[in-house]
Amino acid sequence: MQISTVIAVAGVAGSGKSTLGRAIATQLSSPLIDLDHVSNPLLDALPVEALGGEHWISSPFAPQIREGRYAALRAVVADAVSTTQSAVVVAPFTAELTGGHEWDLLREAVAPARLIVVNMVGDPQLLAARRHQRGAERDSHRTDVGASLPAIDVVCVDAELATEQQVSRVLAAAGVRLPIDEAAPLFTADFDAVLFDLDGTLVDSTASVIRSWRRFAEHYGVSMQALHANHGQPARTLVGKLLPRELHDEALAYVTRLEVTDAAGLAPVQGALSFFESVPATQRAIVTSGSVPIAHARLAAAGFAHPDVFVTVDDVTRGKPDPEPFLLAAQRLGVAPERCLVVEDANAGITAARAAGCHVLAIAGTVDAEELDAEVVVDGLDRVEIVRSGDALRLRPSGASGRT
Incomplete structure (x- = not known):
């Protein structure tokens, strides 16, 4: 330093x-x-x-x-x-x-x-x-x-x-930031829309998610290691993998209550609120593996406006890493998936975005930067910004990119 x-x-x-x-x-x-x-x-x-x-x-x-x-x-x-x-x-x-x-x-x-x-x-x-x-x-x-x-x-x-x-x-x-490759092709691409993941991307809910699922694991006697290995996937998928069928409905309701209750006091990810608000409302969507009650609670706690296009696990039959959630968001916005920038923090979401044909910007913090297979990886959305490029949107670095 x-x-x-x-x-x-x-x-x-x-x-x-x-x-x-x-x-x-x-x-x-x-x-x-x-x-x-x-x-x-x-x-x-x-x-x-x-x-x-x-x-x-x-x-x-x-x-x-x-x-x-x-x-x-x-x-x-x-x-x-x-x-x-x-x-x-x-x-x-x-x-x-x-x-x-x-x-x-x-x-x-x-x-x-x-x-x-x-x-x-x-x-x-x-x-x-x-x-x-x-x-x-x-x-x-x-x-x-x-x-x-x-x-x-x-x-x-x-x-x-x-x-x-x-x-x-x-x-x-402390100001010790990941370097940014300013020559990355992603910074020359034009987009018609930006599709945001929610947890760990817009709202710093990672600890809340871990705490809620830890309490879930203690209650049902399941492995936390299995939970960590499946980060970014819908709750119903996790419950389906970890518990017998007869407990699915009860367990899903239980973890939903835990996560909604724990949402109080959550803050935005660094730079996320201003970055999100810089994208026109008609060109942005949130695509989350969470349910409607959980997503609403976390957005409200962190001070985000409810987007016009909001895809939750309740809107799809196959959640991340399947591309269906991002394809649905692009369809609702009336844009081609390949003209969308996806902002994600988890590999399940990155896999889904790539399968949908979208470009991907990844946020390190939930997963180590080296493990994120995205076109550009940053450690906070204050490191990049959205600007107009004619009728389209373009991503660009917002400041010095070297590690101090």
């Missing part, structure tokens, strides 16, 4: 902040500074009697221990910034997130570097299960692992996501 940058990864115990911090540091070749590694070996070596007869987490001297731990952390971070101009720092940062005195001390320690704070969030039940699974002795001494809403600007990352998905979101927020 050319700009001196410190990425601080915060979160409660079990949120996965250490795993994410290590992955970011590896990706950026930056020093990794973990509060536990800086201070815990020393504290664990002290006799309990020296700590008031309690574990250091619950010791009567806990406030002083906390102050000393973070003072040591800041000193190490300051050294890293002065010598390497970057660092990835991992700690709960509970007090720092309130924006008070501790926040000022952290900012002073990293100065003059830019400070980006990543806050790990997640289902409390999931985080409790992770703490139980890892069996760390220190967790048994914690009396409060909850966290209040940050008072400072943070990049929220859901613990439900895979580490690779988390890293892609953090890097994009």
Whole structure:
């Protein structure tokens, strides 16, 4: 990274902040500074009697221990910034997130570097299960692992996501972007319409989808691995593959309720709202593997207008990866499929779009960029824009394309 940058990864115990911090540091070749590694070996070596007869987490001297731990952390971070101009720092940062005195001390320690704070969030039940699974002795001494809403600007990352998905979101927020091939033929093609997938393309619902299907899997005792392997396919297809026929209707209704309920608070994918709104209403459609209730809930939560042409799983007999959904959308718009640009984030949708004869722009983040077989792959729709080309539409890069 050319700009001196410190990425601080915060979160409660079990949120996965250490795993994410290590992955970011590896990706950026930056020093990794973990509060536990800086201070815990020393504290664990002290006799309990020296700590008031309690574990250091619950010791009567806990406030002083906390102050000393973070003072040591800041000193190490300051050294890293002065010598390497970057660092990835991992700690709960509970007090720092309130924006008070501790926040000022952290900012002073990293100065003059830019400070980006990543806050790990997640289902409390999931985080409790992770703490139980890892069996760390220190967790048994914690009396409060909850966290209040940050008072400072943070990049929220859901613990439900895979580490690779988390890293892609953090890097994009930090300005470390995928390069764009500005000479790609896709940037010289003319289109009559743009067909958008919904989940992971317009609405950042990936964590919500994973959380809902995790709860579904727990309820019905099915494999999460099988669910991940079939991402992008309709719910009825997944239910049909995973459960006996007599449970299909009940299970489909159950997962629909989960997904509609979990839609509250969903945000647009980076750059998606302005990109979507830049396409004339008569030349755009949404083509989703979700049902009408789920699609409506997610669009409303993320602030998208309901499109005139809206193809859901309820409109087709064969969902993605079959081309039928995109063919139907093109037909309803009155355009030829080969004159359509499809925007997708999943391989099932890309396969469907290609089979329909459409051009494809892929959004990385749900799936790693190298795994997406599209003409152009970007890590956010802020990287491209739609412009007029006579009576047609054309895609073009919206800014500098190199990785910083």
